[in-house]
Amino acid sequence: MIWVDTILQGVLLGGLYALFAAGLSLVFGIMRLVNLAHGDLIVFGAYLILVIVSALGLHPVVGALLAAPLMFCLGWVLQKAVLNRTLGDDILPPLLVTFGLSIAIQNGLLEGFSADSQRLSMGALETASVAVGPVSLGVLPLLTFGSAVAVIVALNQVMYRTAIGRAFRATSDDPVTASLMGIRPDRVFATATALAMLVVTVAALYLGTRANFDPAIGPARLIYAFEAVIIGGLGSLWGTLAGGIVIGVAQTVGAAINPEWQILAGHVAFLVVLLLRPRGLFPRGQ
Amino acid sequence: MSARYSVTTRTPASTGALIAALALVVLLALAPLYASRGLIQDLFFILTMLTLAQFWNLLAGYGGLVSVGQQAFVGIGAYALYGVVILGGVDPVPAILLGGVAALVLAIPTAFFAFRLQGAYFAIGTWVIAEIARLGVAQWRSVGGGTGTSLPRDALGDMMLVEGIAALFDVRASAARDILAYWLALALAAGTIAGIYALLRTRRGLALAAVRDNTEAARSVGVDAGRMKWLVFLTAAFGTGLAGGLIYLQKARISPDAAFSVTDWTAYVIFIVVIGCIGTIEGPIIGVLVFFLLQSLLADYGSWYLMLLGLIGIAVMLFAPRGLWGLISEKTGLQLFPIRRRLVGGVLTSKEG
Numbered sequence: 001m002i003w004v005d006t007i008l009q010g011v012l013l014g015g016l017y018a019l020f021a022a023g024l025s026l027v028f029g030i031m032r033l034v035n036l037a038h039g040d041l042i043v044f045g046a047y048l049i050l051v052i053v054s055a056l057g058l059h060p061v062v063g064a065l066l067a068a069p070l071m072f073c074l075g076w077v078l079q080k081a082v083l084n085r086t087l088g089d090d091i092l093p094p095l096l097v098t099f100g101l102s103i104a105i106q107n108g109l110l111e112g113f114s115a116d117s118q119r120l121s122m123g124a125l126e127t128a129s130v131a132v133g134p135v136s137l138g139v140l141p142l143l144t145f146g147s148a149v150a151v152i153v154a155l156n157q158v159m160y161r162t163a164i165g166r167a168f169r170a171t172s173d174d175p176v177t178a179s180l181m182g183i184r185p186d187r188v189f190a191t192a193t194a195l196a197m198l199v200v201t202v203a204a205l206y207l208g209t210r211a212n213f214d215p216a217i218g219p220a221r222l223i224y225a226f227e228a229v230i231i232g233g234l235g236s237l238w239g240t241l242a243g244g245i246v247i248g249v250a251q252t253v254g255a256a257i258n259p260e261w262q263i264l265a266g267h268v269a270f271l272v273v274l275l276l277r278p279r280g281l282f283p284r285g286q
Numbered sequence: 287m288s289a290r291y292s293v294t295t296r297t298p299a300s301t302g303a304l305i306a307a308l309a310l311v312v313l314l315a316l317a318p319l320y321a322s323r324g325l326i327q328d329l330f331f332i333l334t335m336l337t338l339a340q341f342w343n344l345l346a347g348y349g350g351l352v353s354v355g356q357q358a359f360v361g362i363g364a365y366a367l368y369g370v371v372i373l374g375g376v377d378p379v380p381a382i383l384l385g386g387v388a389a390l391v392l393a394i395p396t397a398f399f400a401f402r403l404q405g406a407y408f409a410i411g412t413w414v415i416a417e418i419a420r421l422g423v424a425q426w427r428s429v430g431g432g433t434g435t436s437l438p439r440d441a442l443g444d445m446m447l448v449e450g451i452a453a454l455f456d457v458r459a460s461a462a463r464d465i466l467a468y469w470l471a472l473a474l475a476a477g478t479i480a481g482i483y484a485l486l487r488t489r490r491g492l493a494l495a496a497v498r499d500n501t502e503a504a505r506s507v508g509v510d511a512g513r514m515k516w517l518v519f520l521t522a523a524f525g526t527g528l529a530g531g532l533i534y535l536q537k538a539r540i541s542p543d544a545a546f547s548v549t550d551w552t553a554y555v556i557f558i559v560v561i562g563c564i565g566t567i568e569g570p571i572i573g574v575l576v577f578f579l580l581q582s583l584l585a586d587y588g589s590w591y592l593m594l595l596g597l598i599g600i601a602v603m604l605f606a607p608r609g610l611w612g613l614i615s616e617k618t619g620l621q622l623f624p625i626r627r628r629l630v631g632g633v634l635t636s637k638e639g
Contacts (some may be wrong), residue, residue, distance in 0.1 A: 095354070107589035
């Protein structure tokens with residue numbers, strides 16, 4: 001029974017990683033942009049929520065709702081002014097620019113908020129749990145997983161049922177032809193990153209409520225997110241959820257065997273999947 | 287008739303640069319005679335970062351392999367040195383070589399895995415392997431596990447050559463160790479630059495440039511692209527491992543988080559190469575000097591300095607993607623380490639310069 005519990009906890013943890021990864025998956029799938037600052041942007045979002053919450057005395061969820069439009073605009077401007085200039089066949093420019101952004105955000109937050117760890121408080125919800133059959137599941141992890149599924153359903157609706165989603169897919173397939181049809185790739189990309197930043201805000205809410213955070217934890221979250229995206233396969237959002245679950249389950253099973261193996265087990269699972277399926281589990285366009 | 291033609295890469299500027307470089311190496315080798323201990327330590331930092339930057343440049347600028355995982359080789363080189371010194375009682379100086387070998391050994395499975403990946407996947411894959419190496423080393427109790435350890439005092443005291451250097455310059459043993467580490471760093475950096483330049487001037491170097499510019503076209507004229515990638519990756523790993531061992535020999539204290547730091551050993555190294563000019567030997571030299579100048583000028587501002595460094599990296603990539611040396615080279619046509627083959631001699635005398 002302990003194993004069922006371990007695996008269920010892993011699946012729920014995978015929901016958190018899928019939330020970290022969903023924004024990255026969207027951006028990576030549409031414009032092949034490797035955003036090494038993604039983890040730091042999530043941490044930045046958590047600090048933004050923290051500032052709003054502590055300045056106005058609001059609940060973190062309301063804080064996140066207020067932070068979302070700010071993050072949306074930030075994403076739009078970031079893509080339009082900076083990241084669009086780095087796109088192309090060469091992966092070095094986006095890599096370097098987002099590395100620079102990552103270091104700038106980390107150290108900016110360090111100056112602004114010190115290295116002390118912070119937390120967003122959800123009150124009694126943090127420790128609440130429900131019994132599902134023989135195992136007991138935390139309400140907050142369940143909410144996280146539910147949010148991950150909701151985010152992915154919403155993003156898929158946008159991708160496959162709206163005009164902007166059609167523009168995303170068209171630009172992803174062939175920016176030149178898409179621009180002949182009256183689409184402006186730079187604006188499509190800016191909208192995609194802005195949308196990804198909405199997802200980042202949701203991820204930031206759960207990052208801040210589920211554990212402590214400090215300015216330096218971004219890169220580790222980025223690695224989990226990237227692993228989830230790559231395991232899932234380029235451009236597949238459900239694949240990203242599956243990838244998050246693979247990492248989450250591997251981590252909890254690893255931790256159950258030896259607490260020090262938690263993170264190592266996640267990385268090893270990533271390598272194994274990639275050795276067996278170099279294009280991930282569900283690559284698009286096969 | 288044909289004997290009067292020849293293919294050369296040498297230019298008057300490069301001959302001058304060669305003489306100046308030799309003079310500079312001699313001048314730097316004599317630094318312990320006239321430089322303070324602080325300056326020796328600064329020069330050590332510059333030379334080791336230069337070595338790391340040259341190897342990353344070989345990898346990314348010439349080999350087209352954009353790795354974000356070079357900290358794996360710095361860390362494993364350093365930990366191999368600590369391992370054989372602490373557990374095997376080996377003298378730290380020859381142990382540096384073992385650091386290089388350990389990095390080489392790690393590079394073989396890494397390459398098997400990472401070469402299956404392309405572009406962004408390759409970058410992330412190498413980073414994940416570096417994280418696995420870090421977490422694995424953190425389990426190694428006898429070298430301090432997750433918290434790290436120091437080099438034992440008696441191993442440092444009995445280090446070869448130190449006594450002689452202390453007597454020669456009439457300094458304390460700790461200063462003599464810095465001088466020894468500095469000389470090793472100078473030898474490593476000079477050897478790296480000479481070795482990479484020599485490699486680029488051979489047929490292999492030409493093949494390497496061809497693979498970088500267009501893999502398919504290079505294959506079509508018979509270049510074994512896969513073998514070139516292996517050559518570059520293993521060479522860079524070995525050199526990075528040597529540098530890692532040397533850096534932590536001088537620091538005399540190690541921890542997994544520091545030795546496998548992606549920021550210190552990969553992000554800064556990438557900045558150095560790109561600020562200078564990627565794909566040239568001159569670039570990393572300029573880059574490391576700019577990096578060091580920024581660091582000394584802004585040392586008092588703490589994390590603002592790092593923030594500024596990040597923003598400078600972004601600005602250079604956006605507005606001067608060929609870096610500082612690229613700007614100079616475009617304006618003046620100057621090349622200190624030219625690798626372009628030119629036909630000289632014969633009836634049509636080529637224009638010199």
